[in-house]
Amino acid sequence: MNTRPVVRLTGVSKSFSMPGAPPIAVLNGVDFTLQPGEKASLTGPSGSGKSTLLALIAGLLEPDSGTVEVGGESLASRSEYQRAEVRARTTGIALQSDNLIPFLSARENVELALGFGSDVTRRRAPTVARELLERFGVGHRADHVPRHLSGGEAQRVALAVAIANRPAVLLADEVVAQLDAETAxxxxxxxxxVDIAVLYITHDVALADRVTTRYELVDHRVRPR
Ligand SMILES: Nc1ncnc2c1ncn2[C@@H]1O[C@H](COP(=O)(O)OP(=O)(O)OP(=O)(O)O)[C@@H](O)[C@H]1O
Ligand SMILES: [Mg+2]
Incomplete structure (x- = not known):
């Protein structure tokens, strides 16, 4: 199969500098691709750089060297605003916490996401939003604002938001960590x-095993497992 990857990282390195301390090298020469529709999991020790990798793919961070392409578009030498545009067109993200707009209900959070580039009309948005919430078992909490949701419910709402406008790739960072094993x-x-590429980070080996492609972040690089 010779399809164009939806995510391609080539030789990506990233370190963090703090004043008065030596730089922390997190990623070093990472090569990684995700094909359209591919479902992949990423495991690795705490602090190994998994969330950093996701932030680079999402264009929330810039690599020190190497290139990141998403949806066939290079993020190199683009402004923060331009990277946000690529992200809005191509990528759904559910992070470890704080994904939702605090003063909007669960349903309104999803509706807002539907307003960005999906073909759902304004009139149908409430119905589609509720359907998305129901997919993740939180339809009965549609009218709750985030502070009135449990941690696991908020994460499930965040997933509904992340896939609402049908991105090419979903990046999910430990989104089911607060759920019981069965719900997770x-x-x-x-x-x-969902018919999109998925990369999900988890510490849970049983969950990581639910996909065909498993990756691990060790020694600053991504390796197949
Ligand atoms: N903005 C930052 N400034 C300085 N150091 C950072 C920054 N972001 C991350 N780090 C450091 O980079 C390393 C990798 O962090 P990252 O969040 O990517 O790890 P992780 O694999 O997601 O860990 P966990 O499983 O605990 O979520 C950590 O040692 C962290 O302290
Ligand atoms: Mg992390």
Whole structure:
């Protein structure tokens, strides 16, 4: 199969500098690709750089060297604003926490996402938003604002938001960590039915095993497992 990857990292290195301390080398020469529709998991020790990798793919961070391409577009030498535009067109992100707009209800958070580039009309948005919430088992919490959701419910709403405008790739960072094993498996399986590429970070080996492509971040690089 000779399709164009939806995510391609080539020789990506990233370190963080803090005043008065030596730089922390997090990623070193990472090569990584994700094909359209591919479902992949990423494991690795705490502090190994998994969230950093996701932030680079999302264009929230810039690499020190190497290139990042998403949806066939290079993020190199683009402004923060231009990277945000590519992200809005191509990428859904659910991070470890704080994904939702605090003063909007769960349904309004999803509706807002539907307003960015999806073909759902304004009139249908409430219905589609509720359907998305129901997919992740939180339809009954549609009218709750984030502070009135449990941690696991908020993460499931965040997934509904992240896939609302049908991105080419979903990046999910430990989004089911706060769920019981059964609900976590159900949510991941729901995510895996969506016809987009998925990269999900987890510490849970059983969840990581639910996909065919498993990657691990060790010694500053991504390796197949
Ligand atoms: N903005 C930053 N400034 C300085 N150091 C940072 C910054 N972001 C991350 N780091 C450091 O980079 C390393 C990798 O962090 P990262 O969040 O990517 O790890 P992780 O693999 O996601 O860990 P976890 O499993 O605990 O979420 C850590 O040692 C962290 O302290
Ligand atoms: Mg992390």
């Amino acid at each position: 498996a159900r949510v991941i399986d729901e995510v895996l039915t």
